[in-house]
Amino acid sequence: MSTYLLEMKGIVKAFAGVPALNGIDIRIRPGECLGLCGENGAGKSTLMKVLSAVYPHGTWGGEILWDGKPLEAHSIQDSEAAGIVIIHQELTLVPDLSVAENIFMGHELTLPGGRMNYPAMFHRAEALLRDLKVPDINVALPVSQYGGGYQQLIEIAKALNKQARLLILDEPSSALTRSEIEVLLGVLRDLKAKGVACVYISHKLDEVAAVCDTIAVIRDGKHIATTAMADMDVNRIITQMVGREMSNLFPREPHAVGEVLFEARHITCYDVDNPRRKRVDDISFSLRRGEILGIAGLVGAGRTELVSALFGAYPGRHEGEVWLDGQQIDTRTPLKSIRAGLCMVPEDRKRHGIIPDLGVGQNITLAVLENFSHLTRINAEQELGSVQNEIQRMHLKTATPFLPITSLSGGNQQKAVLAKMLLTQPRVLILDEPTRGVDVGAKYEIYKLMGALAGQGVAIIMVSSELAEVLGVSDRVLVIGEGQLRGDFINQNLTQEQLLAAAISPPLAQDPHHGSRA
Ligand SMILES: Nc1ncnc2c1ncn2[C@@H]1O[C@H](COP(=O)(O)OP(=O)(O)OP(=O)(O)O)[C@@H](O)[C@H]1O
Ligand SMILES: [Mg+2]
Known part of the structure; x- marks a missing residue:
């Protein structure tokens, strides 16, 4: 035998x-x-x-x-x-x-x-x-x-x-x-x-x-x-x-952090089934132009709830205000948020990210179809051009743009979702676990892309469970624990241990101007 x-x-x-x-x-x-x-x-x-x-x-x-x-x-x-x-x-x-x-x-x-x-x-x-x-x-x-x-x-x-x-x-x-x-x-x-x-x-x-x-x-x-x-x-x-050596896993594109662009004020989310239970408890923070803000915390800490509430995608009751450029904006639905300049790549791509019955290309242009439509017709050539650009930029592996998106490998589906959101040219980009299931080479490309976007003044919020990633790409890190803000750090000499310690520490007293602390 x-x-x-x-x-x-x-x-x-x-x-x-x-x-x-x-x-x-x-x-x-x-x-x-x-x-x-x-x-x-x-x-x-x-x-x-x-x-x-x-x-x-x-x-x-x-x-x-x-x-x-x-x-x-x-x-x-x-x-x-x-x-x-x-x-x-x-x-x-x-x-x-x-x-x-x-x-x-x-x-x-x-x-x-x-x-x-x-x-x-x-x-x-x-x-x-x-x-x-x-x-x-x-x-x-x-x-x-x-x-x-x-x-x-x-x-x-x-x-x-x-x-x-x-x-x-x-x-x-x-x-x-x-x-x-x-x-x-x-x-x-x-x-x-x-x-x-x-x-x-x-x-x-x-x-x-x-x-x-x-x-x-x-x-x-x-x-x-x-x-x-x-x-x-x-x-x-x-x-x-x-097939080659990769010495640096976290490329840092130089990007200048500017003035405050975005503010979340007193965001509270209630549990969908138990409306008395708070999943997110009065969190406020601000975000600067060109800043990459990492959000760390344990699963169930309320990170996804927080960012989906900002984007109008939280299914339960929620409160709070979202400000952009010193003005309060309406983010009650994802569409309103996108129109206001926000964009989010969700955590669960199978449920919220892709339309399984559509092709790769159709998925990519879904959020910006109006860019290609003239009266009632869609300029297919222009649409395809855009799709091919994105496929190239993301190194997305697909035989043709017409394959059903579900036939792509997991990581490539994730890249397609990212491409779709980037086409909306957001001013604030929210990424919930953007590199989940993505290989090292493609992670590198995504980090580079985030750095490049930040260089163009886009403010980025990245929720990630990988502390190495949070430390590798963020300018600043918020730590959330049990729905509360537990830490707000400038990412200088910051360690994984500090983030973990913050995750289980008592909540931060929030100052009304929610400026960043070291
Ligand atoms: N049902 C299908 N129809 C057409 N092509 C497919 C189908 N399933 C997989 N492929 C192709 O086969 C190749 C291998 O895909 P597979 O899903 O096995 O990759 P993987 O190694 O699991 O990647 P990942 O790390 O992203 O999960 C890819 O090019 C993919 O697009
Ligand atoms: Mg796979």
């Missing part, structure tokens, strides 16, 4: 004649964690969809050996029956079903007679979430009640509930905070100790380095190398991924 649990040999897969995988070989032993690394569009998710039979046997070339024997899975049910469980990059939860129903989807526990055994499912769901250290979650409530980070953890619980021999995690941590990631990595280590193998895909390479035993790098659908982690470090992974 083979010592390998899994061998994938010479895997090839094409979409409409365009190759996505060009002969990839990977092997995994029981209890081994393989890091699968590569730039956006390299083919990681596609390879894992081949393995989990999202693309059934016969729709790709090559061979899969499972326990040394050929595996010909025709459906996800087949691959799950073999013990292959995948957590997809894009969440697959059903928003209107309860947390417990989602966790047990397709594997419902029933009573004799066939009725659903809700008490048993609730009990088990709670236990799974407790193992993941998810605080105060009501498993009977619909999933839609919970934000991105929670949903990610629910998705993980759902996978852990199945008896996996090989667990595939495709970007599981992009919506998680440091401490949640630590818990997840701990869970993976326990599974490894029990002999469960895993494939871990993440653009957060420090996580990959922390948990993986081996690293397989693919580039443009080709296998570059598989190396023991003991012989690797993050820099070498990056070099293999991008």
Whole structure:
């Protein structure tokens, strides 16, 4: 018998004649964690969809050996029956079903007679979430009640509930905070100790380095190398991924910070379901022309609520004023905000960022269609020109602008959302987790772009859970904790420890002029 649990040999897969995988070989032993690394569009998710039979046997070339024997899975049910469980990059939860129903989807526990055994499912769901250290979650409530980070953890619980021999995690941590990631990595280590193998895909390479035993790098659908982690470090992974050395991950474009441009005054947001609970509690701050303001904090701290309220996209009741150039502006809806000069790239691109049925190009020009319309007609040539500019500027990897946006790799969808918002030429740009799921090379491009925009006088607000990123690109950093402003720092000699300490410290007394403090 083979010592390998899994061998994938010479895997090839094409979409409409365009190759996505060009002969990839990977092997995994029981209890081994393989890091699968590569730039956006390299083919990681596609390879894992081949393995989990999202693309059934016969729709790709090559061979899969499972326990040394050929595996010909025709459906996800087949691959799950073999013990292959995948957590997809894009969440697959059903928003209107309860947390417990989602966790047990397709594997419902029933009573004799066939009725659903809700008490048993609730009990088990709670236990799974407790193992993941998810605080105060009501498993009977619909999933839609919970934000991105929670949903990610629910998705993980759902996978852990199945008896996996090989667990595939495709970007599981992009919506998680440091401490949640630590818990997840701990869970993976326990599974490894029990002999469960895993494939871990993440653009957060420090996580990959922390948990993986081996690293397989693919580039443009080709296998570059598989190396023991003991012989690797993050820099070498990056070099293999991008095919060249990258010494500086955070380019700083020189940009001058000017006078106050934007002010948020006394922003308060109430919980959608519990109108007495404040998610954001009286936060005020100002932002200068050309300033990049990072917003750090733990998941659930109220960062997304705060910025969506500024942009008129917060679904619940909220209060406060938004000022631009010394005048109060109407930001009650996203459209009004865009007209006033604000723009936001949302955190959850699947729900708020893209229109799945439209093409890449149509998605990019969605917010500025009026620029190309003359009376009732749209100047398609002009529109296409604009789209092609953006595709080039963002290094967006797509065969043509006419592909459905959902066929792009995760990171490239994110770039398309960014391109769409930049076309509106905002004066204040709000980015909520702008580099989630984006590869190192593309992150570099996004930071450069942010610096260049700041150089043109655009004020930028960036919410990010990656403290290194916050410190790498911001001029100033606000720290939010439990809906309150806990820190306001000029980014000079600032450390991750200081930001973390602020996140759990008592709230800052807000001065009425909300100037920045060091
Ligand atoms: N359904 C599809 N139709 C057409 N092209 C596709 C489809 N799915 C994937 N592709 C293409 O295959 C290539 C590999 O995509 P894949 O999603 O596997 O990349 P990835 O390595 O997972 O990237 P990321 O890090 O951004 O998630 C990309 O060029 C993508 O556009
Ligand atoms: Mg992917």
